[in-house]
Amino acid sequence: MSENLRNLQREVLIDLKSRGMNEPLLAIGDGALGFWAALSEIYPGTKHQRCWFHKTANIFQPRAQISASKG
16 A cells, blocks of 8 residues: 555545544445545544455456457
8 A cells, every 4th residue: 555645545535534524424435545544544433345346347357358368
């Protein structure tokens, strides 16, 4: 995880909080570790859920690469 990316995402969440955003009940993301780390720090009570589209794409992508290499 890039520390710079995590810090950037942290700053965005701090800005949102300072402008009055309440703690979300649920955050849905693509699996970016920096986002989840920042979210846990700024909004520790928020539950995390992985986006099903990205989760599915990550499952099938390696199969497509293996099939293409066997071509």
